[in-house]
Amino acid sequence: MSTADAYPKLIALTRELKLLQDAAALLSWDQETQMPRDGVAWRAEQMAWFGGEVHRRFTAPEVGDWIAASEAAGAEPGSDEAANVREWRHAYDRATRVPAELVEAFERTRAIAKSAWAAAREASDFAAFAPHLEKLIDLSRRKAEYWGHGGRTYDALLDEFERGASSARLTALFADLRPELVAIAAEALEREPFDAGRLAGDYPVERQQAFNREVAEAVGFDFAAGRIDAAVHPFCTGLGPRDTRLTTRYDVADFRSSLFGVLHEAGHGLYDQGLRGECHGQPVGEAVSLGVHESQSRLWENHVGRSRAFWETWLPRAAVHFPHLARLTPEDLYRSVNQAERSHIRVEADEVTYDLHIMLRYEMETAIFDGGLAVADIPGEWNRRFEDLLGLKVRHDAEGCLQDIHWSLGIFGYFPTYSLGNLNASHLMAAARRQRPDLDGQMAAGDYSGLLDWMREKIHRPGSRLLPEALIAQAAGSAATPEAHLAHLRSRYLGD
Amino acid sequence: MSTADAYPKLIALTRELKLLQDAAALLSWDQETQMPRDGVAWRAEQMAWFGGEVHRRFTAPEVGDWIAASEAAGAEPGSDEAANVREWRHAYDRATRVPAELVEAFERTRAIAKSAWAAAREASDFAAFAPHLEKLIDLSRRKAEYWGHGGRTYDALLDEFERGASSARLTALFADLRPELVAIAAEALEREPFDAGRLAGDYPVERQQAFNREVAEAVGFDFAAGRIDAAVHPFCTGLGPRDTRLTTRYDVADFRSSLFGVLHEAGHGLYDQGLRGECHGQPVGEAVSLGVHESQSRLWENHVGRSRAFWETWLPRAAVHFPHLARLTPEDLYRSVNQAERSHIRVEADEVTYDLHIMLRYEMETAIFDGGLAVADIPGEWNRRFEDLLGLKVRHDAEGCLQDIHWSLGIFGYFPTYSLGNLNASHLMAAARRQRPDLDGQMAAGDYSGLLDWMREKIHRPGSRLLPEALIAQAAGSAATPEAHLAHLRSRYLGD
Numbered sequence: 006m007s008t009a010d011a012y013p014k015l016i017a018l019t020r021e022l023k024l025l026q027d028a029a030a031l032l033s034w035d036q037e038t039q040m041p042r043d044g045v046a047w048r049a050e051q052m053a054w055f056g057g058e059v060h061r062r063f064t065a066p067e068v069g070d071w072i073a074a075s076e077a078a079g080a081e082p083g084s085d086e087a088a089n090v091r092e093w094r095h096a097y098d099r100a101t102r103v104p105a106e107l108v109e110a111f112e113r114t115r116a117i118a119k120s121a122w123a124a125a126r127e128a129s130d131f132a133a134f135a136p137h138l139e140k141l142i143d144l145s146r147r148k149a150e151y152w153g154h155g156g157r158t159y160d161a162l163l164d165e166f167e168r169g170a171s172s173a174r175l176t177a178l179f180a181d182l183r184p185e186l187v188a189i190a191a192e193a194l195e196r197e198p199f200d201a202g203r204l205a206g207d208y209p210v211e212r213q214q215a216f217n218r219e220v221a222e223a224v225g226f227d228f229a230a231g232r233i234d235a236a237v238h239p240f241c242t243g244l245g246p247r248d249t250r251l252t253t254r255y256d257v258a259d260f261r262s263s264l265f266g267v268l269h270e271a272g273h274g275l276y277d278q279g280l281r282g283e284c285h286g287q288p289v290g291e292a293v294s295l296g297v298h299e300s301q302s303r304l305w306e307n308h309v310g311r312s313r314a315f316w317e318t319w320l321p322r323a324a325v326h327f328p329h330l331a332r333l334t335p336e337d338l339y340r341s342v343n344q345a346e347r348s349h350i351r352v353e354a355d356e357v358t359y360d361l362h363i364m365l366r367y368e369m370e371t372a373i374f375d376g377g378l379a380v381a382d383i384p385g386e387w388n389r390r391f392e393d394l395l396g397l398k399v400r401h402d403a404e405g406c407l408q409d410i411h412w413s414l415g416i417f418g419y420f421p422t423y424s425l426g427n428l429n430a431s432h433l434m435a436a437a438r439r440q441r442p443d444l445d446g447q448m449a450a451g452d453y454s455g456l457l458d459w460m461r462e463k464i465h466r467p468g469s470r471l472l473p474e475a476l477i478a479q480a481a482g483s484a485a486t487p488e489a490h491l492a493h494l495r496s497r498y499l500g501d
Numbered sequence: 502m503s504t505a506d507a508y509p510k511l512i513a514l515t516r517e518l519k520l521l522q523d524a525a526a527l528l529s530w531d532q533e534t535q536m537p538r539d540g541v542a543w544r545a546e547q548m549a550w551f552g553g554e555v556h557r558r559f560t561a562p563e564v565g566d567w568i569a570a571s572e573a574a575g576a577e578p579g580s581d582e583a584a585n586v587r588e589w590r591h592a593y594d595r596a597t598r599v600p601a602e603l604v605e606a607f608e609r610t611r612a613i614a615k616s617a618w619a620a621a622r623e624a625s626d627f628a629a630f631a632p633h634l635e636k637l638i639d640l641s642r643r644k645a646e647y648w649g650h651g652g653r654t655y656d657a658l659l660d661e662f663e664r665g666a667s668s669a670r671l672t673a674l675f676a677d678l679r680p681e682l683v684a685i686a687a688e689a690l691e692r693e694p695f696d697a698g699r700l701a702g703d704y705p706v707e708r709q710q711a712f713n714r715e716v717a718e719a720v721g722f723d724f725a726a727g728r729i730d731a732a733v734h735p736f737c738t739g740l741g742p743r744d745t746r747l748t749t750r751y752d753v754a755d756f757r758s759s760l761f762g763v764l765h766e767a768g769h770g771l772y773d774q775g776l777r778g779e780c781h782g783q784p785v786g787e788a789v790s791l792g793v794h795e796s797q798s799r800l801w802e803n804h805v806g807r808s809r810a811f812w813e814t815w816l817p818r819a820a821v822h823f824p825h826l827a828r829l830t831p832e833d834l835y836r837s838v839n840q841a842e843r844s845h846i847r848v849e850a851d852e853v854t855y856d857l858h859i860m861l862r863y864e865m866e867t868a869i870f871d872g873g874l875a876v877a878d879i880p881g882e883w884n885r886r887f888e889d890l891l892g893l894k895v896r897h898d899a900e901g902c903l904q905d906i907h908w909s910l911g912i913f914g915y916f917p918t919y920s921l922g923n924l925n926a927s928h929l930m931a932a933a934r935r936q937r938p939d940l941d942g943q944m945a946a947g948d949y950s951g952l953l954d955w956m957r958e959k960i961h962r963p964g965s966r967l968l969p970e971a972l973i974a975q976a977a978g979s980a981a982t983p984e985a986h987l988a989h990l991r992s993r994y995l996g997d
Contacts, residue, residue, distance in 0.1 A: 043726040047741035054520045230539040245543035
């Protein structure tokens, strides 16, 4: 085979596999938002088929030959081609270690577990979910052992979501971060709380939808290439280069829940919509990691959506949809969305305590995979550690270890990327402000295009050309540290 | 290869292909109900991939060997196995005549055309749709020529939807039916019309949804294995053995439009939900033809939903959702939904004029495929023939040749099955009444289980074990003729 043929063959193959993967993503989105209850068994068979088919096609020996030939041909360093070949090599070496049957079993199991989790969470019945979780942990452990690691099973899982991450580094990072966060939280919790009763009123779902849509459009989410639906657990998924779907959930007594769900997921969606569509299916057309993805969601949710400037612009619009809000000031709203609070639900936690929720999950996952924690002991262990970290008792598992969808999807090693995302968001925001001094003025006028442009250029369009840490460092001028994030929290929660 | 292996291999292959086909059906359902506008290009590529993949796998030479070996092994006549092998042979011989590239081009083109049609219909702009229609006619003609026929291209297209149908027989049938229908319509149109103004009032979409759901549940539609959404054109699609999706459209000034959409599509849905799920993907687990499918939709829509007994049961429930209806009597509703009327829109036509709408489409399609009618001449020809048949001018193409989705899906030869469905529905209903004398008493008490049981046993569970005409004859005790349908129309439209 001529080496000149190899690269175009890989481009064609990965485009074809992306057609399948995006169909599987639709099957999954549909299961979470539309599918009738009894559709789950057949849907699980479909997910298994897609998982197996993509795996078998990608791990075929000739694909290995094409990758080797492309490596031998040598692409220009820093080019799209070089990045694609680097990522294909990494993915190929991992994938070929895992048998297709295991991939199929994993996909089948998690499709069933996802529906079982939704029902178990609704009923706060951990026992109903436990057998599914048991299977997923077992399958994930087997995958991790096939992938291989330097002694810690969990490290092999982490790599799937964040190239370059390791439990040694995360443990050290969290050890540094924890006392700082606990100290900020302690001080913030002493402040007089905002009286949430002042927001009381009706928030009909349709009006929340209308308001959320206005906000999402204003930050740049393109509804010709996306939509928002309701789901048990907010998420964002890409179904094609021009089809990005967000979900949120509605509380008719409080519009903030769905709004921040939308702002968060729209942050993910803006990243997806900002990728180079003409490279869809190639690594350079894909998001680089979850820790970078989460930097985008947290940026729009927190740095934009929870800012004073945001509420100066948006309270008047909110009051059009919810007239009783007219009696409040932007400062009231600002305070209401930056309230440190001991709370049970991660996705609704304030920015100070949020990473404590992540540390809990990180500790639980390492205990499961490297510490031998049994599934039956998860609720007790969760509740004990939760009280230790956040000073609150867990009253039932729906507000404890059943609250997140991730484990039901067989996703272990994902949670730490949320904290990396928080650090990255603050680090990038500080850099964008330095590089574009007019940014805050624009945003005060309700114009978010400057910030989005910066992200488009620095983060979205590069896709996976660089590895995550290198991308952040290139964008911001220095590697991410907790510094900017802690400064942001102190200013927001301990400032005036 | 041992012949004993061949049949299980076919079972396994067709099950696997059904996993893919159902995923493609979801991609299609999603495009019509959910997908953002700009998703269409990638979606079209996906549809092309699925079409090509299924085609290539099914037409592989070894599949032909397996079918031949199964035929040689000889299954017991009347068994599932015999029917499966018969249908696989028919499908294989047709499919192997068509190149995969043509299947891919067809799927790609129709996915794009479907979205173009929706926009063109909205704008009543035939010229915007014409190039897509041109391509689909050309691709369909090429498929038909590959399939082969006895001199009429259109016959090859018909066979795809109704095994055993031919334009010679349909032309003769319609020639018999037309004067009868015209005579009934003429007399019915002379009757004093029901004053539609008496139904005037608000019909909020959510209340229509609630009422429609009650009705659909009452006739036996299982929402654990199905759902109802809104779409430009009402349809029903099966996405798995326990996942049947209906769509309807809402008119906030008239609840009857969405209700009869739901009853019609629920009739299709009941058929799908009544198929043997354990045979999903095998011919014996599939609906036998569109003419039989349509017998089920028309039966529940018209024979059940437009009966006096139905409104005696359901007017009080309707009045709970739409209080202003309390001033009407069941007889008023009965008259309001059995109103002969010259109208433009097929799916909203009364039962007497409905088949005249079908004859128009049949004439148009035969003129296109065997009479050389050019695409540019379609609107003029449609309008001329429409006025001739129904005595009404067409004011714009949205109420003329753009009203139906079918052509945008490259579906030609489908419309005549609607008339076959009407005849079959009346024929089956008469047989069910003869065989179960208590049926009307049950239905008067709002109990539809007897009718559904009969259909389950006679029509749904057999799947494709028999060919369509034989199935109807076996169920009803005699072959379908127009007689029962004409008697039904005379009684309903000319009786007291």
